[in-house]
Amino acid sequence: MNKVDADQVVASQLRAVSQRYTNNRRRLVSILLSSSKPLTINQILEVDQGLAQSSVYRNLVVLEEAGSVVRIITNDDHARYELAENILExxxxxxxxxxxxxxxxxxxxxxxxxxxxxxxxxxxxxxxxxxxxxxxxxxxxxxxxxx
Amino acid sequence: MNKVDADQVVASQLRAVSQRYTNNRRRLVSILLSSSKPLTINQILEVDQGLAQSSVYRNLVVLEEAGSVVRIITNDDHARYELAENILExxxxxxxxxxxxxxxxxxxxxxxxxxxxxxxxxxxxxxxxxxxxxxxxxxxxxxxxxx
DNA sequence: GCAATAATGAGAATCATTCTTATTATAAAT
DNA sequence: ATTTATAATAAGAATGATTCTCATTATTGC
Missing domain, CATH: 3.30.1490.190 (Ferric-uptake regulator, C-terminal dimerisarion domain)
Structure with missing residues (x-):
């Protein structure tokens, strides 16, 4: 899915749970969209060094609750995040x-x-x-x- | 698999990584064998209150390295453990x-x-x-x- | 039996994640 | 537009599952 469409899906999913599609959240979606694989928090922070760690954690929770992001847990102690399947397939x-x-x-x-x-x-x-x-x-x- | 066979498999898997099949480790295998589902550390400690938490953690790591136990991670912050598929199917x-x-x-x-x-x-x-x-x-x- | 080596367990340390809170930004209403 | 109410932000503190440390205890090989 392209950036414009993805943004629209996320925007409506956030609206549905009474959350705003803020700048920080847009940056997260954009990072995840341009990655071909799930990213850890640290990887996200490396890509965009202007983001605060606590905000990334919180916003990924919000995006997960909205159904836009999925958290993937493996055995290596770092959760990874990617866009949900209604965006990625x-x-x-x-x-x-x-x-x-x-x-x-x-x-x-x-x-x-x-x-x-x-x-x-x-x-x-x-x-x-x-x-x-x-x-x-x-x-x-x-x-x-x-x- | 019955207890005797499972014990034999575990014993040989531990031997292969130069580890002993100690009493504490037998107790863990026995608990996991009699459960029909993966257990958290806390559930294991409830079943056998004589076990020390730190030993349970350490011994599950040893059993996992030996290939006898599998650690399952879900989204709820408590890993669960069960016997490996060469024992359970x-x-x-x-x-x-x-x-x-x-x-x-x-x-x-x-x-x-x-x-x-x-x-x-x-x-x-x-x-x-x-x-x-x-x-x-x-x-x-x-x-x-x-x- | 006697070293030598491994396992145990109590508690301390670690570290990813979550929570708190003061500050800043946004949206709605007038 | 300005105000007011509400939500988001970010820095650091707190939490809690897991791992580490180390003194003690058990086990193995000789």
């Missing part, structure tokens, strides 16, 4: 366990839809209401493999 | 986001194998070596739904 993650790096990928359509049918059945059986699913591949990236 | 998790509760489930065999083929292809394309995959369903359990 549904996708999954492949995670390098040595270095913590994450890359987005898409599943072939027929695999994705087969999977979704199965998952819905399972949720029904267990009495769960389903919000979404996460599929993560855990492995080692080529650069960690060669070092 | 490959499975996935359905997570209740309001209360953090996790339940194990299995995918139908044909769905699981279709998925695995696709995932391997993707990892190959991206130059990753694949260790395993995680599939989590995020939703709301029936008891959270009714309250």
């Amino acid at each position: 549904h996708h999954h993650h492949i995670i390098c366990s040595p270095c913590g790096e994450i890359i987005d990928f898409h599943l072939a359509d027929h695999v994705e839809s087969t999977l979704e049918v199965s998952l819905q059945e399972i949720a029904d059986q267990l009495g769960f209401t389903l919000d979404n699913h996460r599929l993560d591949l855990i492995g080692t990236c080529s650069s960690c493999n060669s070092s | 490959h499975h996935h998790h359905i997570i209740c986001s309001p209360c953090g509760e996790i339940i194990d489930f299995h995918l139908a065999d044909h769905v699981e194998s279709t998925l695995e083929v696709s995932l391997q292809e993707i990892a190959d394309q991206l130059g990753f070596t694949l260790d395993n995959h995680r599939l989590d369903l995020i939703g709301t359990c029936s008891s959270c739904n009714s309250s």
